[in-house]
Structures are given as structure tokens and as C-alpha cells.
Amino acid sequence: MIQPVILCGGAGTRLWPESRGDRAKQFLPLTGEKSLFEQTVQRTPAGPDFLPPVILCGDAHVAVVREQIGAKEASLLVEPMPRNTAAAIALAVAQADADTLLLVMPSDHVIADLPAFHAAIAKGARLAQQDWLVTFGITPDCPETGFGYIAGGAALGDEGFRVDRFIEKPPLADAEAMLAAGGYSWNAGIFLFRAARMRDAMLTHCRAIFEAADKAVAAGMRDGDACHADAIEFEKAPSVSIDYAVMEKDDRVAVVPASMGWSDLGSWQAVHGVGIKDGAGNAVSGDAFLHDCRGNLIRTGGKRVSVVGLSDIAVIVDGDDILVMPLERSQDVRTAAKARE
């Protein structure tokens, strides 16, 4: 059986002003009517082998998670404080049956090609059954410097490749070299593994994290379909990413390449990239009047936006905040967010 584990811990200001404070990116309808979280929940089950998902989230987001799940079957694992992805995944591992395959997914990504995603899961499941820790690698189409990279090694049948090494967010020259060389993929933060295999790996590579999470689940407070991890125990877990705590250290890690229309929507530029566009490349949400405009992202937030003679900019309206910038400056949104919040 495969149990989806959906990580909702992030907040993020890269999509300010829409994403801020208690309105985290994953709960916003950034592409179409459904939020990224709702889309993530809908991505599975992909067949009868799938269990209902486990949602990992903070206290502040329990209400919005319940609201957006609606009548779907799911259980919640509530983190009393943020402790990064290794500890969050350890909570899910601690409460899972030994042979359950856990499919860990961020809740704030877009995957446009669902059949490709499900095919990749099927491949990954076969490797996970063989006790590989499986990561899914996105085939790069540009020398992106904002993602980590995975160097693929020996082929593992038709399923994937042994991971030679993980590469942290690279300088542009390195990214260009990897793109040219081939055999590298982006680390999308999607993982698949047998629960007992990950437990053993954590006990080897990051024992303190697993033990804190294990005790936090054991001492946790049950509330219907939710388990609130015990704060005193969970707080002891070091705050480390799963990549750093386990994946980079283990020697039986596989990558399954996947071309599935993936985007992390990590910037307004990325939101424009996946958006539905008019003939001039403008992606518009709301009441916008555009004249002689190309390649813009306009999100009106209920106001009326008029743009004349501008290209490749973002105009994002949210409440009383209006953000205007070139899409290629999307990374600088934090400067504005910091000044405003």
C-alpha cells in the first residue's frame, strides 16, 4: 500500500503579497480555482493501492487544511512547531506500518501531467519495494540556479538510476554545465520509500530526529482524525532537511526521472510560466485591461488593473497592497515583503 504524505509546513514570502502571514502559498488558488494543496490532495489516490493521505501541517493551518480537504478521507499530523522536513517526515514514518510505502510530496507544487506522475510513482514503488530510498528527478530545461540537482549514476533496470550525489543550488556556470552534460535532474522534494527502510535510515543517519518524532507521536494528543504531536518531545528534534539528514548520506538512494509538467511555483515568474495566457503571453486573473502589453502576469485581487505599453512585468494586487516589478526580478519580492510585513 502507498500512503501519500503531504507536507504543508511552508509559509514563504516569495509570492508576496498574496502569500503572507497565515495565508501560505499552498492554500492559495494560484493556478485556476483550486489551491495548490487541493491539487496535491487530488493527485492521489492513483489506484486501489493507495491509502488516504496524511497531511503534515502546523497548528495555524489545521482549519484551512480541514476546509480544503472537505469530505475527503485524510488524517492530520500536526507539528507543534516547525522543525524542517526530516522531523516532519519522521512523524509520518513513526506512525506508519513497516511495509507501507510513504509517498512524500510538498503541497505547493504544480504537476500538470498526472499520467506521467502516476507512471513515475509506479516505477518508484518497485524500487522502494527493493529498499531503495526513491527521489523523483525533474528533467531540467534551463540552467536553473534555484534548485538542487541530482547526479544520476548506474541504471536500475527501466525504473531509474542510482543517485551518485546531490548538488546544492549551483552557480550559473555549474548549472549550465550540468544541463549540457545531461544525466542530471532537479530535486523536486518528492520521495517514496518503505516506512521501515526510512526508519532504519534515520536511526543510522539522524537518530535524534527520529527518536524525538517517535516520542512526539507516542505522546501526541489524538483528536478525531488528527494527531497533535507532543510539543516537548518534538521540540527536541534538530531542524534539518530530509535531503541533508538522510538522502545525501544514505548509499542506497535512487532517482526516478519524471517529465511531468512540474513547477515549484517558487516565484511570480514561475506562476506566469504555468499560467494560461492570451495570444500575447499575458496571464491574467481578474478584471484587467491591457493595451500593447506582452508577457505580463496580472492578478487584480478584485480591483481593476489597466496596463499600457509594458512587457514582462508582474502586477499583483492583494487587499491594500499593490506590487509592480519585472517578472525577472521576482526573487527580489522578499525585499518588498520584508519592508511591508
Next chain:
Amino acid sequence: MIQPVILCGGAGTRLWPESRGDRAKQFLPLTGEKSLFEQTVQRTPAGPDFLPPVILCGDAHVAVVREQIGAKEASLLVEPMPRNTAAAIALAVAQADADTLLLVMPSDHVIADLPAFHAAIAKGARLAQQDWLVTFGITPDCPETGFGYIAGGAALGDEGFRVDRFIEKPPLADAEAMLAAGGYSWNAGIFLFRAARMRDAMLTHCRAIFEAADKAVAAGMRDGDACHADAIEFEKAPSVSIDYAVMEKDDRVAVVPASMGWSDLGSWQAVHGVGIKDGAGNAVSGDAFLHDCRGNLIRTGGKRVSVVGLSDIAVIVDGDDILVMPLERSQDVRTAAKARE
């Protein structure tokens, strides 16, 4: 005696979205705290020879005119419908004493250098006493194609020059040639003349206009300091500009050159031009956060505007409308205004 005649008939969409419908440009605080109309009223009297101003406005603007005049002494001439500047000025002429000098001024311009303006009035008054129809000419500092030009001829003492001819808004090449040649000035629409001299000129050049206005004043309804011109009579006046109806046809027209920090604020670019700017050339009104921005005009309309990495654009917020465009595209604002209103 000199009587200021302030023309408030314009509406204009060139400063949309702030200027629209019943909120005409002249009543907005576009430069500092006072509206352009208030600034125009404050520009005179310039000495003991000045009478209180006559304000020409439409019905819709009587309330805002009264509000902005406050306790100042003034009289109102209310136009029942717009009939362009010749008919409006004819109303003022019809009710004036023969020997009064009428100083006609648009209400939506900026004049930054008041002493220069008052010096020009003094020169113009001497010419008007000699029965010249006087216009004030702005010395051009760029080949502007949005204004009419005045070709100066023979000198009239130290006061000014006989007007050789009026030139309609020229193509760029002609504007450049006039700028290079010198001796040309922009027609700012500010006039000074003896009332009886203009009445005679109107009776010669545009009798129908003057007669309609004269009857409209005679049959007008007095209401305290206001005279509501009679609609049936006034409607008979052809709708023609004073330039076309009189100034271009008369053979005793003088121009007094004036370098007085004049701007017609005819576009957001012009508003930026006269605005107080920070070290990077940004003119900001309201709560704006700018990062790596140069030469922008930001008017927040009570919202919070954040701009990153953009230069020479306008961001104008008014109510639910947000306009974004390069300042050099300011003339295209009508496209947006038309689509929105």
C-alpha cells in the same frame, strides 16, 4: 483694473483614473496639497489693481468651486452646457465694464514662478491698454508636439512682440525646427485684453458667439455671487476655441514671452515633471516602497504600492482602479480611460 477670469470648463481624461467624470483635473491636488484650481485662484490678486476673480464653470462643478474658494471673494459665471473657450470668455466679456482688463486663465495649469508671472501680467497690461489682444507665450525647452505655437514678429517696446501667426500642434520635425530657430513660444491659453476691445473683436470675428453669450448673461439667473447663464440663449453659441474664433483672425495680437515654470500638467509625464522627486527621480504621493527604481511617478490613492526594479513608469491608484504604464506612453491613457468609463 484687472479682473482674473478663471476657466474651469475642462474635464479631461488625460489624467485618468484620478481625473474622471465629475472629478475634473483642476479640482485635484496633483501637486502638493492644494488643487490646481485653488493654486490658480491664489495666483491673483497680484496687487491693488486686481478685482476679485470671475470663475467660469459648469453646473456640475459649482459645489466644488464654492468649496475650494472658501471665504475668498469671487463671482461665478455658470455655463449651462459646454460651448468651448470663445463662448465662455464671451460671457465674462459681456458682464465686464468696458475698460476692465480681463486676465483669462485656465484653471488646470501650474505656474511655479509667481514673480515672473506677475511681471508678465504687468507687461501685458501695458499692451492691453493700447488695445492689443495679449497672449502669454511660454519659451519652449523641448520640441513638444502637444501644444500650439506662436510665431513672434516685430518687437513692441520691451513688453513683447506682435504675433505673426498661430501654429497648430505641429509634427515633430516642425517643432524641432521652431525650437532651433527661436522666436517661437508655446500658446498657454492665458490672455489679457480690455473688455471692450475683445467685445469689438468678437463682434467682428464671431458675432454669433458674442451675441449668444451677451443674451445668456442678460437673461441669466442671479443667485448671490453667481450668474447662471440662460441655457436657451447660450446653447446658440457655436462651440469654438478663442484661438480659432478671435486670436488667429485679429490683426492686433501681441505675445508676451514668459519663463515662469509653466506646465499644463496635460499628462502623467507632465505631473512627474513638476513633482518633488527623491534622489533617484521618483515622485511619490502616498505610501510607496521603491527598491531599485528610478524616475517613476507613484500615486498610491491610499493603498500601499511596492515597486521593484522599474524605471520611468507611472503607477496611479484611484479607488478600485490601478493604472500602470511607462511615463512616455502617457498620451495612451485615454485608451484605458475609454475602456473603463
